[in-house]
Amino acid sequence: xxxxxxxxxxxxxxxxxxxxxxxxGAENKLLASISGTPLLRRVAEEIFSAGIRDIIVVTGAxxxxxxxxxxxxxxxxxxxxxxxxxxxxxxxxxxxxxxxRAAGVFIVPxxxxxxxxxxxxxxxxxxxxxxxxxxxxxxxxxxxQRNPVLWPRSxxxxxxxxxGARGGKSVLDTLAAERLDVAFDDAALFADIDTQADLNRLxxxxxxxxxx
Numbered sequence: 001x002x003x004x005x006x007x008x009x010x011x012x013x014x015x016x017x018x019x020x021x022x023x024x025g026a027e028n029k030l031l032a033s034i035s036g037t038p039l040l041r042r043v044a045e046e047i048f049s050a051g052i053r054d055i056i057v058v059t060g061a062x063x064x065x066x067x068x069x070x071x072x073x074x075x076x077x078x079x080x081x082x083x084x085x086x087x088x089x090x091x092x093x094x095x096x097x098x099x100x101r102a103a104g105v106f107i108v109p110x111x112x113x114x115x116x117x118x119x120x121x122x123x124x125x126x127x128x129x130x131x132x133x134x135x136x137x138x139x140x141x142x143x144x145q146r147n148p149v150l151w152p153r154s155x156x157x158x159x160x161x162x163x164g165a166r167g168g169k170s171v172l173d174t175l176a177a178e179r180l181d182v183a184f185d186d187a188a189l190f191a192d193i194d195t196q197a198d199l200n201r202l203x204x205x206x207x208x209x210x211x212x
Contacts, residue, residue, distance in 0.1 A: 009103035009132035011054075011124055011150070013047050014094030015040070015075070017110040018060035018083035028062050029193050030110050031069055034202065038069040039193060040110045047108065048073065050120035054102060057110075058094040060084070086165030095160040103132045105156065107168050108148040111193045113202060115148070119189055123150050126182050134180035135172060138190065141183055145169075146190035154178070 017030050017040055030040040037045075040057075047055055055075045059066045060083025067077065080093040091107060098105055104127055106120065119138070127136045127150050136150040149168055151159060155178075158171045172179065184190075193199050 009124075009128050010099075010101055011052050011104045011106065011127075012098045012102040013052050013055045013106040013108055013148075014091060014098065015044060015047065015055055015057045015108045015110055016087065016090050016094070017062075017066055018058050018080050018087075018090040018093075027196075028065065029199065031062070031065055032193070032199055034113055034199070039113050039199075040066060041069050041073070042113055043108065043110055043115055044070060044073055044075060046115050046117045047106070047120060049117035050124065052106070052120065052124075054099045056094045056097045058083075058090045060090070085163070086167070088162035088164050088166040088170075091168060092160050092162045095156060098156065102153070104136075104150050104152050105159075106148045106150050107159070109192065112147065112190060113193060114189050114191050116189065119184070120148075123148075123182060126180060127152070130180060133178070135175060135178050136180050136182055137172070139181045139183050140187045140190070141185050143181070143183075144187075145181075146184075146187075152178070 031038050034042055044055060056078050057075050058078045058080050060080055063079050076097055078093040078097050080090045082089045123136050123138060133152050135155060138146045155171060
């Protein structure tokens with residue numbers, strides 16, 4: 001069991017690492033090194049730095065490699081045997097292990113290397129300011145939806161029921177009245193790594209542009 005989250009509305013995070021990263025090439029993008037740290041570990045460390053102590057990492061084909069990459073971090077693992085069927089099953093696998101005391105859960109794609117502890121804390125602050133009952137959605141300055149989304153307990157059952165290619169957006173579309181958009185001026189926060197060229201630009205010090 002991870003260390004308890006002592007904030008008023010304790011939070012968990014489901015960190016998604018179940019994809020095949022086919023567009024990246026022969027290597028696994030989540031294991032690619034950025035300044036000596038695997039991409040997935042970089043994201044997990046920012047979540048921990050934000051004060052979130054219950055992190056469930058959902059794995060697929062490279063489970064043992066992810067375990068090694070996250071060695072020493074107090075994460076828990078959910079191995080999704082049907083990882084190749086789509087993101088919905090991975091979200092459901094992670095939700096099955098979320099601590100029952102959690103008031104909210106971040107769903108975090110593992111390929112977002114620019115996410116920061118400050119960003120997680122800001123979203124958590126908005127969640128708390130609205131009583132822990134809103135779906136907190138980061139958006140760019142022009143209103144484009146990004147990840148990670150922070151979900152309240154009221155949405156847990158719907159997330160746990162996902163399967164196949166149905167991701168969190170399919171739940172969000174049915175709960176528009178519960179949505180709270182939080183704008184960020186820097187769209188590069190939410191840039192994702194899909195290809196080796198994306199990674200090379202990041203390593204070279206250039207901001208990535210999200211393709212979401």
